[in-house]
Amino acid sequence: MICCLNPHCTQPNHTTLAAVCPTCGNALERRLRGRYRPLKLIGRGGFGRTYFALDADRLNSRCVIKQFAPQTQGTKSFLKAVQLFEQEAVRLHELGEHPQIPTLLAYFEQNKYLYLVQQMVQGRTLHQEISAQAAYSEGSLRQLLEDLLPVLHFIHEHGVIHRDITPSNIIRRQVDQKPVLIDFGVAKQFSEAIRYEQGTRIGTEGYAPIEQLRSGQAYPSSDIYSLGATCLHLLTGCKPEDLYSPLEGRWLWQEHLQKQGRTIHPGLAAVLNSMTKDLVSERYQTAQDVLDDLRRLPKLEGAVPGWISTQSDPSDPSNQSLFAGIDRPPLSGPGNSAGLVMPVTALPDSQEVSGPVSRSSSGPVSGSSNTARPLSSIPIPPTGKPANSRPPSSGPAGSRWQLVKTLAGHQSWVTTAAFNPKQPVLVSGSLDDTLRIWNWQTGDLLHSLKGHARGVNDVAIDPRGHWVVSCGDDATIKVWHLGDATLRHTLKGHMRDVTAIALSRSGTLLASASEDGTLKLWNIAQGTLLKTLPGSAGMLKTVALASADQQLISGGLDNTVRLWDIQTATTLAVLTGHTNTVNQVAVSPDGRLIASASKDRTVRLWDLVTGTLIHTLQGHTQEVNSVAFFPDGRRVVSGSSDGTLRLWSSQTGILQATLSAHVNPVHQVAVQMGGKILASASADKTIKLWQRQS
Known part of the structure; x- marks a missing residue:
């Protein structure tokens, strides 16, 4: 075929x-x-x-x-x-x-x-399930909400609104029966700057709330509405448009359930009614709020009593006893934003074809995504003009940095870049599976290295400038000779993508971090594995060497920075404070400070010896992907998905400059040994070089 x-x-x-x-x-x-x-x-x-x-x-x-x-x-x-x-x-x-x-x-x-x-997710969509079998029981529906609400919480915390949650866009994964949320083709990302502008009208009739269909606006509560409408379909076996009376302006799903001779707990009815309110302000504002109320309901044991309440609403004083002890945060208003992301489909024999390719008549969603921020900070919509929320402009030092060169040639996102400390050479890695070696002074491409079977995630160059080491999604580490651009070793041992590497000061010891949750130490001269450390819960995203190469520092999806003793393979300290994934860690040249960049949009500076948090650097409007110290240790530079580089004082935590030129996220920043040249690698397929003017 x-x-x-x-x-x-x-x-x-x-x-x-x-x-x-x-x-x-x-x-x-x-x-x-x-x-x-x-x-x-x-x-x-x-x-x-x-x-x-x-x-x-x-x-x-x-x-x-x-x-x-x-x-x-x-x-x-x-x-x-x-x-x-x-x-x-x-x-x-x-x-x-x-x-x-x-x-x-x-x-x-x-x-x-x-x-x-x-x-590809192997399984059936919930639309296929409900078409082939009876309606969901209360227990099945509760379990579905328990499984899906954390997924909604996850995407909303990442600033994304799905905008098309329907039974056709949820697949019951065959291997573990978990629901998988698919088809992000019409999803939107929060953007403070365009929050109150009208967007593209999009969504599936019956499941999409009124704000999406009328004005194209979408909020986290819009997804909650769509999930609620999906639940009503699954619970009753009737499509949402058949469960709502436009003449009465209310849902009739409970009457349909009564006609079927079925009952549900009034607390669950209250949850579903609150999820599907027409007014945004009367709806649940976060997925966590829904989950909290759901978990306060009594557990199902045997037959469900004949409870039915046609007015069960958490906001109704007559039903407050159903939700006694529930402490809800103040309602936060909706945020509007720009379109992005994309789809997956179910198995090829499915009768349902999902994805934006089947709804492209709506056209591309307009807007940008450069100022997303956490949901908790989204206020109630004002009646007047929204406040200006642009990122701070460059400080006095900003004018000293100028974009001097753009290196183009990669066919996909550039994920990493590193300077050769001995020569005017820069090495970049990309999701096009290649490394490229450049003369950064002239902009000339010197070599293109091919060997990885999948995207390159990180590169490192030894202190003498002889070797470049790369790691990638093919679960391998490759050691190349910079002089003749030849592959010398391929190191295998990780079970999943190798996300980051770090070289020792001597250039002989290599540390690697992987999505398999482990850290490994290698002798790169011999190409041999020396030791495996257990890592931490979840994927690891970054690794660094410190304390004369006697300690490892790691970070990942558990939101922590961990310090390890290399000799004993034990954890020395766990630094907590980040509220989302730690994307990268860096150690100051004098070995006293750790800098950590996170998806929570901050950079944190820590005392390496005591583990004390010294500064939290705030200013990026999207996740921070990379951080690096200057050679003098007095400044750090960070790169973010908001497309900017920001320079900070490591002593005071004050923002010194904001550099903007990339049109897509910055994945990596690097500082040349002299401290006067910066490199930024981006999803726009380029590396940009910045020079400090005297």
């Missing part, structure tokens, strides 16, 4: 392995990027197609390919669509860390088309 990737082909699916498509005559691609084998078209729309495929590098595991191939080119809307497609990939990369959101496997360009590859 093979599938034609010509987006204009009318019959792309073929059972024979021909060289050209018998329908359109287009050459058939056996494998995209040498690994993804397209087998069947499963969705199409005005902006592209979706294919079922196999990943040859992962034992032919199933995956989904989305092809971006709009019908019109050269227009403003086309350029905007391209930008949004790239931003979709960035957002999916972040959200894919959750086990109930499909993982983004690759993003690349080939034959003038853009592609996203995602993990």
Whole structure:
């Protein structure tokens, strides 16, 4: 079986392995990027197609390919669509860390088309479930909410509103029966700057709340409404539009349930009614609020008594006893924002095709995503003009830094960059699976290193400038000789993606961190594994060496910074304070300070000896991906998904400068040995060089 990737082909699916498509005559691609084998078209729309495929590098595991191939080119809307497609990939990369959101496997360009590859979730959608069996019991519905509300909380904490939660966009994963939230093709990201502007009207009728359908506005409570409407469908077996009376202006789902001779606990009825209020201000404002109320309900034991209340509403004084002891935070108002992210579909034999390709008539969502902030800080919508919330402008030192060069050539996001301490050489790594070696003074590309089977996550150069070490999503570490650009060693041992590496001062000891939750120490001269440390709960994102290479510092999805004794492989300290994933750690040149960059949009500075928090650096409007010290240790630079670099005093914690030029997230920052050149690697496929002017 093979599938034609010509987006204009009318019959792309073929059972024979021909060289050209018998329908359109287009050459058939056996494998995209040498690994993804397209087998069947499963969705199409005005902006592209979706294919079922196999990943040859992962034992032919199933995956989904989305092809971006709009019908019109050269227009403003086309350029905007391209930008949004790239931003979709960035957002999916972040959200894919959750086990109930499909993982983004690759993003690349080939034959003038853009592609996203995602993990395929094997199972049935809830729409298929409700079509094939009876309505949900109360116990089944409670369990679904218990499983899905934490996922909603996760995406909202990351500043994303799904905007299309329906039974068709939730898959019951076959392997563990967990619900997986799919199809982020019309999702929006919070943006303070455009919160009160009208957006694109989008969503599925019956499940989408009135604010989405009328004005295109979407809030966290909009997703809660859609999940509530989905629950009403599953509980009654009737579509939401058949459960609401526009004449009476109220839901009739409880009457439908009574006609079926079924009952539910009045507390659960109150939760569902509060989720599906028409007025945003009367609805639950956070998924955690819903979960808290749900967990206060009595556990189901045997038959459910005949409780039915047609007016069970947590805000109704007559029902306050149902929610005694529930302490709700003040209602926070909605936030509006820009469109992004993208889809996955269920199994190819599914009768339901999900994804933006089937709803592209709505057009790309307008707006930008450069000022997202945590939900807890979103206020009640004002009656007047919203306050200006732009990031602080560059301070006096900002004018001293100028963009002097842009290095372009990578075919996908540039994830990492490092300076050679001995020569005017910079090495970059990308999700296009390559490393590139540049002369940063002239901007010339010196070498392109190919060897990783999947994206490159981190690079490091030894202090003598002889070796460059890289790690990637293929679970390997590769050691290259910088002089002749040859591969000398491939280190294997991690079970999942290797996310970060760090070299010792001598250049012989290498530390690595992985999504498998372990830290490993290697002798890079011999290419041998020396020791494995257990790591911590969850994936590890970063690692650094400290204290004359006697200590390791790690960070990851458990929101902590951990210090390890290398000799004993024991934990020395756990530094807590971050409220989200720690993306990167760095150690000051004098070994006294630790800097940690986090998804909570802060950089924290810690005393390495005492573990005391010294400063919390706040100012970025999206997650902070990278942090690095200057050679003098008196300043740090951070890079963020808001597209900026920020320079801070490590002594006072004061922001000194904000550098803006990237149009997409900054994944890595690096400081040249002299301290007068900065490099920033970005999802816009470039590395930018900044120079401090005298």
